[in-house]
Amino acid sequence: MPKPLEAVNDFVVKFSNVNGSGSASANALFAKSILRMGVPASSRNIFPSNIQGLPTWFEVRVSEKGHLGRRGGVDLMVAMNPETWDEDVAEIEPGGYLFYDATKPLPASKFRNDISIIGAPLTAICNREYADPRQRQLFKNILYLGALSALLDMDVAAIETLIGEQFRGKDALIRPNVKALHLGRDWALAHAECPIGLRLRRANAVGERIFITGNEAAALGCVYGGATVAGWYPITPSSSFAEAFAAYCRRYRRDPVSKQHRYAVIQAEDELAAIGIVIGAAWNGARAFTATSGPGVSLMQEFLGLAYFAEIPAVIFDIQRGSPSTGMPTRTQQADILSCAHASHGDTKHVLLFPQDPNEAFLFAADALDLADRLQTPVFVMMDLDIGMNEWLIPPLSWDPRRRYDRGKVLSFADLEKGVEFGRYLDVDGDGIPYRTYPGTHPTRGAYFTRGTTKDRYGRYTEEGSAYVDNVQRLLHKFETAKGRAPRPIRQKAKEPTRLGAIYFGSTAPAMTEALEALEERGIRLDTLRVRAFPFHDDVLDFIAAHDKVFVVEQNRDAQLRTLLIVEGEIDPKKLVPILHYDGTPITARFIENAIAERLSVVPLAPLRKALP
Amino acid sequence: MTYIAKPLFHHPQLPTNALGFTHRDYEGRVSTLCAGCGHDSISAAIIQACFELSLPPHKIAKLSGIGCSSKTPAYFLDASHGFNSVHGRMPSVLTGANLANRDLIYLGVSGDGDSASIGLGQFAHCLRRGVNMVYIVENNGVYGLTKGQFSATADKGSKSKRGAVNTDSPIDLVGLALELGASFVARSFSGDKAQLVPLIKAALLHKGAAFLDVISPCVAFNNHPGSTKSFDYVRAHNEAVNRLDFIAGREELTADYAPGTLEVVVQHDGSVLRLRKLAADYDPQDRLSALNYLRRQQAAGEIVTGLLFVDPDAGDLHDFLDTVETPLNALGEEELCPGPEILAQFNAAHR
Structure with missing residues (x-):
């Protein structure tokens, strides 16, 4: 047998669970308690498109150095799902560790001889301690967390504090959870060699950083960036985006006196309607966005061409997933780059932003709203499931209080009253970006007819080839302008x-x-x-x-x-x-x-x- | 003669409305539809309704999908912003526009292909949300721009110009609108301006989702014997349940009505609908009996027209969402951005 792995604050733990067994909150507690010990960690949920019964994994990367991507390989496997036992055991690094529920004996052929094996009778302890079947199930998760706290030399007080925070308001649940934690911990202290070669040591490497998903961060970016209208349709992995936006709006976007809402969120009948709502709202001068995934972008194609050609600001968050078609809805990919860059029929090119983590997702959300208004065109924020749905340890979000929304080139009543020449598709400033007016601005000036089909610089209907070419060349010029305005590499x-x-x-x-x-x-x-x-x-x-x-x-x-x-x-x-x-x-x-x-x-x-x- | 630019000059003594606008101020470009098209009569009715109500044209937003009917917003209200969107998707664009600025009047114009076929889903959902708008379907049972295919409102057994018989059951948009919770539902005929103009006026003043199905014969592809959407057929089978005579609340009742023949409905904004009953037992405030009546008459081959249902106290999407009175598009950083202190608290809660 190779020498057991030895590492302090630098290893990978993977939890293999059954979906719907309540493991998610125990696993999240594990990741967060590492952060509370001042040690950087990231976690990734690898989950099925299912509510209950299918395999799910939770991978925690611990790295005092701050490497928070996936490393590859597993140093400690917490194998709680018999269905995936073989593949889980196979994934462990030579010299690594396997922790499992040893209530039911397994034949020797089910193990490897180049890893350390720790079998805890979790089910047996639960059955002894709890009568209620659901409690037996839920506390088993807390039990293994307790065992890990001893095996990895974790700060048990940090876990207890977190349990207290998690169940604040439901205080009756705190004691039983802490009890389960110690049942597991005591078993490990009594029956296993603690700690194992992998261990945690209190550090001071987390600092001010926060732990958050990209969907939440970007949704907050939309609140800060002044989005008032959201149209969306539920689709994994983007649903939590719109839900977070609605939740933050309920908290931060009410009129202080009337308590009325300074926002409108519509769960549409499909993605076509979702983007239609965004386009209608943006045409009418509100900042609007939708959050979706690849299949949703496919459904929005016709509308996106209209928005490109009619020059309407629209912000689309694409939380990319395994594609094409229904693909692997709960898995991550960056596979919508081409379908978004050239979304729709005909000659189209769209602005894409690529945030690297939730912090940039927050910033780019607000930037995208500015850019869309400035450029009068759809802007895609290309996130993915990994950024969107996993909690990342990132620098705290920040906002410059002097920042003003860039609403782009919009003629006001005063501009129109002064007699400024208005041609909806007229390139006045030489940057390819025309001026627009909001409906209802002026009684007699500035009205125009928006259409996808051919038009001249003044928005008048024409099917002249030269007017068409003139218009689409200007759109190319506008795309050049976008280069200097989008985030630099x-x-x-x-x-x-x-x-x-x-x-x-x-x-x-x-x-x-x-x-x-x-x-x-x-x-x-x-x-x-x-x-x-x-x-x-x-x-x-x-x-x-x-x-x-x-x-x-x-x-x-x-x-x-x-x-x-x-x-x-x-x-x-x-x-x-x-x-x-x-x-x-x-x-x-x-x-x-x-x-x-x-x-x-x-x-x-x-x-x-x-x-x- | 669509190549001739429409002259702007007009008779100096053309009547003006309360805003000082003449009828001409509500017009649009020269129509490019076929001579005699029912849709042009509807455009004229819209112009007349807006003029008579003294609505400021720039406070109206006109939106449409794709098709002959959806071209018409270019032919009325030139001083209004217009949006010719994509096929069957006007309702979502209008919904978004309405959310952005609740202070404008939203006029959605669509056709039977646009609303009953490709756009049936959006038609249904914007009505059930109660978007404050007037939704007009210019219904001719046929695809005009693609030259004469049946649409989903064509009656079963009706004949196309080429002689093909439609074997699919029709979709009745009025019945659907009643089912889906539209708070103002009417049907009219492009050939009956006296009925149509007051209905458009009442719909414009209605708060909530107002739906108007206007049978509008297609002179090029659906005006032949065997069609159930031809001028002759509609005239022969038009069964109006009531006549909407006046809608301006301030005017005194001058006409004489036989007892029991007049129904007065006061809408949310104070406008008064005076309905002259034609069908004795018809109650336009009873959604269920309206549906029943409609189905019975439909089975008998009649086209029921008039104000079929109105809920004068209906709310709209903004009421349901409890949005602020100020249009959302008029809010700035001050109202929208929570600021750095809130962000500091937010960060702290995520450690």
């Missing part, structure tokens, strides 16, 4: 000059950072660029030009961002090497590290020979 240099680069975006960021560190240790140095928006800023193309080979790391099968780069930048496809992860689980640092290292050993490059020992 972030470039990072390797420690030493290199001809190798890597481009990544969105939720890949934390795993990428960790992979770069590991590659560096192997002597592979990469400059990196994190794309934060489409259309691509000139920096993106400069970066590609400055390197011989650029890896493009994505979570989809077809290298969709790479396709956009090749097309928009007229780049030789051979120069952009795709690194693709698309099994529906969040990308891991080890995957990126190995994939890049492998590509480099297959394709030897001149600079690489220098870089490698």
